[in-house]
Amino acid sequence: MTFRDAWQRALYGPGGFYRRERPAAHFRTSVHASALFGQAIARLAGQxxxxxxxxxxxxxxxLGKVLRDEGLSVLDIELDDDLPAQLSGLVIANEWLDxxxxEVVEWDEDGVPRYLLADLTPGPVVHGNDLLWLEQWWPGGPGDRAEVGRARDEAWQDVIRRLTDGAVAIAIDYGHVRSGRPPYGTLTGFRDGRECSPDPDGSCDITAHVALDSLGGTILSQRDALRALGISASRPPLALAHTEPLRYLSELSSAGEAAELLDPSGLGGFGWVWTAADAATVRRASRALCA
Ligand SMILES: C[S@@+](CC[C@H](N)C(=O)[O-])C[C@H]1O[C@@H](n2cnc3c(N)ncnc32)[C@H](O)[C@@H]1O
Structure with a gap:
């Protein structure tokens, strides 16, 4: 059993982590950080x-709750839901692909990449499309480790090929591009809000950053995307504290939440990878996301 098989079973098998647990109990995503995130997505859908x-x-x-409050119709897709044959509208995948x-692989002392097994020890030599993927997207040498993004690429392509004219899909995740892959990969676990060893026993979330460039699509940072959609971390003027103290406090709290969403070393450093189904929609999405 490779680590990927063990990872699959630990998260999604019978009694697996995501069969039992609520993500918010273990880690904080943009969706948990602030309703401003959903409101920005709603603005994008409007534009x-x-x-x-x-x-x-x-x-x-x-996220759906905020979007419905903004008057949008929302389809939540979770485990065991089938993706509709056609996807029209704005498709969002926030922290899904990670x-x-x-597959997790490590190059041996001869520079040969090997699949890691469930206990993270080296196993068979990497072959076929996984090897081609590594050569194209994540070359390495003795002692390096990598996560083969092919399963993420395929999952995302399965979404993209369903888009109908006018639709836009955005994958939002922490990730890296070929010019800056982490030499030892990013495989890790989360349990009860803390990072932990990625034990594939169902006791914790297991995650690895996403190779954003191999997904295909246009990449920008969450910071740039949310700023283009009108999110600002500017504090309200102090004078407001004297004239309208409640409004001042509310705007101050909003600015704090915006700062968390925009933080380049945190959520703001996430990548947004977007694809539109047709040329006219590409132009509209470019205008909306590139302020
Ligand atoms: C890290 S959580 C993110 C949840 C939410 N999007 C957020 O931002 O807080 C990843 C979610 O993806 C779901 N998931 C994993 N594989 C899936 C699949 N094939 N189809 C639909 N949902 C899936 C998991 O059950 C989990 O709820």
Whole structure:
């Protein structure tokens, strides 16, 4: 059994982590950090003229709640839900792909990449499409470790090929691109809000950053995307504290939440990878996301 098989079973098998647990109990995503995130997504849907949002890997549906409050219609997709044959509207996958199990490999002392097994010891030599993927996207040498993004690419392509004219899909995740892969990979676990060893026993979330460039699509940082969509961490003027203290406090709290979403070393450093189904929609999405 490779680590990927063990990862799959630990998260999604019978009694697996995501069969029992609520994501918010273990880690904090943009959706948990602030309703401002969902409001920005709603603004984007409005600018694209899309009344429906499909939320893939919706967790406990926190994003959908904000979007419905903003008047949008929302389809939450979670484990065991089938993706509709056609996806129209704005498709969002926030921190889904990092949880799509993938092969983890390590180059041996001769520079040969080997699959890691469930106990993270080296096993068979990497071959076939996994090897081609590594050569194209994540070359390494003796002692390096990598996560083969092919399973994420395939999961995302399965979404993209369903888009109908006018639709836009955005994968939002922490990740890296070829010019800056982490030499020892990023495989890790989360339990009760703390990072932990990625034990594939169902007791913790297991995650690895996403190779954003191999997904295909246009990449920008969450910081740039949210700023283009009108999120600002500017503090309200102090004078407001004297004239309208309640409004001042509310705007101050909003600015704090915005700062967390925009923080370049935190959520703001996430990548947004977007794809639109047709040329006219590409132009609309470019205008909306590139301020
Ligand atoms: C890290 S959580 C993110 C939840 C939410 N999007 C958020 O931002 O808080 C990843 C979610 O993806 C879901 N998931 C994993 N594989 C999936 C699949 N094939 N189809 C739909 N949901 C999936 C998991 O059950 C989990 O709820």
């Amino acid at each position: 694209l003229g899309l009344p429906t949002v499909v939320d893939i890997g919706a967790g406990s549906g926190e 949880n799509v199990p993938c």
